[in-house]
Amino acid sequence: MDLILKTERLILRELKLSDAEALFEMDNNPNVHLYLGNEPVQFIDEVHDYIKSIQNQYIKNGIGRFAVVLKETNEVMGWAGIKFVTESENNHVNFYDIGFRFQEKHWRKGYGLESTKAWLDFGFNKMKIQVMNASAHVDNDGSNAILQKIGMIQKGHYFYDDLPCYWYELKNPN
Known part of the structure; x- marks a missing residue:
């Protein structure tokens, strides 16, 4: 893939193995994983595997x-970014999910909203996705606010791995 999106402050590009240290810093932080099951990654090899999995999705x-x-x-x-989800979630399968995750030091600066707006525009206008989905833990006020600000409509409540979402x-x- 040769896809790069740019916003006023951000560059959105494919993940590379060289990004592992930054992603480890993010995913090793218990605060980042507070609404993700409280299981931060412990080893950088987990991040390498995650990046390789995403590269396979590309x-x-x-x-x-x-x-x-x-x-x-x-x-x-x-x-x-946008993920095409092929496993069942909330009785849906083969759907597009918009999502984001940031290092804690970059929270509350508008980067989540800025990047998500860019991906929503790309998904609807370039990929011609008909319906975009997303989910967030019911107590994750920041993520829920971003999803609502981009126009997402809450369609229900469900449990994902025993987490209320x-x-x-x-x-x-269009």
């Missing part, structure tokens, strides 16, 4: 989570 599905790079410093802050949906307005 090949198989033509899309996946991308590194979010701060233009000003060239720092990898986390990931955002809201299910969101947004139909392509």
Whole structure:
């Protein structure tokens, strides 16, 4: 894939194995995993495996989570993007999910909203996705606020691995 998206402050590009240290910093933080089951990664090898899995998604599905790079410093802050989900979740299968995750030091600066808006625009206008889905833990106020700000509509409540989550949906307005 040769896909790169740019926003005012961000570059969204494919994840590379060289991003592992930054992603380990993010996913090793218990605060980042507070609403993800409280199981932060312990070893960088777990991050290498995760990146390789995402790279396989690029090949198989033509899309996946991308590194979010701060233009000003060239720092990898986390990931955002569209994932094609082929396993069952909330009685859905073969759907597009928009998501994001950032290092804690980059929270509450608008990067989640900025990157998610770019991906939603790409998904609807370039990929012609008809319906975008997302989910967030019911207590994750930050993620829920971002999803609502981009227009996602809460369509229900379900449990994902015993975690209470809201299910969101947004139909392509085009």
